[in-house]
Amino acid sequence: MEDIAVLREKVDAVDDQILRDLVQRVKICRAIGELKKQQGKPVHDIHRETEVLKRVRERAEMLKLDPDKIERIYREIVNMCSSVQQ
Template sequence: MQDIKQLRKRIDEVDEQILQSLSERAEICRCIGQVKERSGLPVQDFPRENTVYAHIREKAAELGLAPSHVEAVYRQIVRMCSAIQDSERKRSETKLEN
């Protein structure tokens, strides 16, 4: 049986992977935000968000996780990514004004 220190070390490693994945997701969202801005599309895309949440709930259930809890986490992630896109758009608009 592993001791608690070893298990916590594994959690720390998984947390690092999660953070790396969040960083990668944020960068992709920045790129998507640029495409949306050039195309005149709004930051929020509710149909896409609903598709993401449905997929996440399904995958969570397959993995034995509580779908509602995982969806809550993903809602925060989507909120973070929308804020990044919004911030980038405002920064771009400020540059155009100057």
Template sequence: MDEIINQRRQIDEIDEEIMRLLGERVRICRSIGLLKRRRGFQIEDVQREKEVLAHVKEKAERFELNPELTERIYRLIIELCRVVQHVDE
């Protein structure tokens, strides 16, 4: 049981790091949104989103993750960032 508890603690630490990095990503996206508005660009950049998703699917395979599920997760992350960029309008 101790081994399970230890591994769960490791998962908790990893989850915290994931959240920290997600927060950092959102802050950067917010900054990009401000720059886009100042320059008169659209918030949505479909081409960039396609590039990110293709890159993520490729990386998923290298890390032995399911590419389709990883893509779904990243679609949600992209949506989160898009919402943050629109909220600041």
């Protein structure tokens, strides 16, 4: 059995990966925002937001995670990414 310190290091590594992935998501969303500006499209796309939230809820259920909690997390991520498109 691993000790708590080793397991915490693994959690820290996962957290670091989550942050790197969020940075990548923000970069992609900025690029999308630039394209939306060039094409005269609005930043906020409720249809896409609904699709994203539906998809992550379904994935959460498949992965035995609480879909309500995952949706709350993703709402914050979507809001953060929308703000960088402004």
